[in-house]
Amino acid sequence: MQFLLAVEGAVAQGLLWSILALGSYLTFRLLNFTDMTVDGSFTTGACVTAVCIANGIPPALALLVSLVAGSFAGAITGFLHNKLEIPEVLAGILTQISLYSINLRIMGRANQQLLQYDTIFKQLKNLLAGIGLELSSDRVAILIGLVFVTIVIVVLYWFFGTEIGSIIRATGNNEAMVRALGQNTQNTKFIALIIANSCIALAGSLVGMYQGAADVGMGAGAIVIGLASIVIGEVILRRVIAFGSKMVAVVIGSIIYRIIVALVLQLGLSTNDLKLITAIIVALALFLPNAVSKHNAKKARELAARENSDA
């Protein structure tokens, strides 16, 4: 029973964090751009939301403000890379590190509690209770997570099917071709970075409200969690090729990651071990497909050798 409750919490967390994973998926996979801004823009999303809410701004509006703040974070990385010609990884790291100071400035301190304020989670919970539907906090979070994940996937699916979205996908495939087709690849990267980091800040905002606090350190390692979700999704749903299904795979990957984490915690490891565990999960998820295909190639060679010797 206790584990089932833990799973509910894991699903809720997985859904909320999957929006971050979707953002990372856009840059890492679609654009083929190693965007390290993530840890910073995620925290920015939470910090902006916390400050907004603490200053009496409605939580739904705080979400939107966070999203815009995230888009600025993406724009800065884009500017550093495009205009100052800083390599992509370093451009992201510079934004990330500067966001640490900026996030502290935004909050004016290292963390901001939200327990005494309304969040969209509390608002929905009260709303549902009002019509006689008593749900646990985790179930409310699952509901909200599902709604936001659906909205994000639908919007991204639409956008990346448009003319601009298509040329952004092509940029990740073949930059030289995109320029030959008359599109400035700096612009396509810029737009993709803005959209990705908006998603990531949105995730930060939701996670902050769900946890009831924002902390300047909460984004540390977020990028690895995003990657873990992407690779777990890819390993489990290897055959999907359509863009929409791939995004769903990322969400499923994010949920599975959280369930694995819940399991590990049930086994008695502490939350302090989580970063190490995450790194191991990513390493395994990246290693396993290679190992399997090598093993299969070896078996095929052995089979061919046996057939040759038989003949």
Added chain:
Amino acid sequence: MLKIENLTKTFDPGTVNEKKVINRLNLQISAGDFITVIGGNGAGKSTMLNLICGVYPADGGKIILAGNEIQDMPEYKRAKDFGRVFQDPLMGTAANMQLAENLALAFRRGKRRGLSWGILEEERELYRKRLATFGLGLEDRLNDKIGLLSGGQRQAVTLLMATLKTPKLLLLDEHTAALDPNTAEIVLNLTDQIISEQNLTALMVTHNMQAAIDHGNRLIMMDKGNIIYDVRGPEKQKLKVEDLLRLFQELSVGGSVSDSMLG
């Protein structure tokens, strides 16, 4: 139509690797010209094409397209006037995207891309029709990812992409060099077909001297970043590979025929 004046390009200037690839080059291309370009390795053939479409900027000289100087425009802005096919079949297409999606990207070359849907239903019909004229069965593979196609098929697709929106100038950079002789022949014939159907102006770099003679209405030979021989019309048609080799020996600065000239 296109006029090149005193074009100059030096790679790695001021280093031991300094190489003057294009050296005060002049060339005038008239509308409807289909020019084949031959020359040894390092003669500057590909560099000339890359300078025309702006892959890198020229050090000096002018490139004038239909009366407008374009040498200072960025590559993506010049692209609306140029269709390009590259030597590497991987370079012209986006491997992870569908055949139809690739064509739709090319259909919008030089157009401002907005938030309308990336590919419309009626376009698919157009693409199917155009691909059917190739006789390669590609019309049934509109939904396949480009990465699943062979090199020859990808070059055929790139050729269609380069000409889907009629370019002012079609630039073919050894676009059959990476293909087997059979496939190269097919793609060359397709090239002829498209150029004559749409009455295109084209510049085709090739290492195959027979192809350089057989195709197009004008032939230029390059050496050390300049044009050393320019022939057109009936005089070109009478040429034989031996003539070209002899001419190259007479006209080139070094005077020796490099292996790469023997296509």
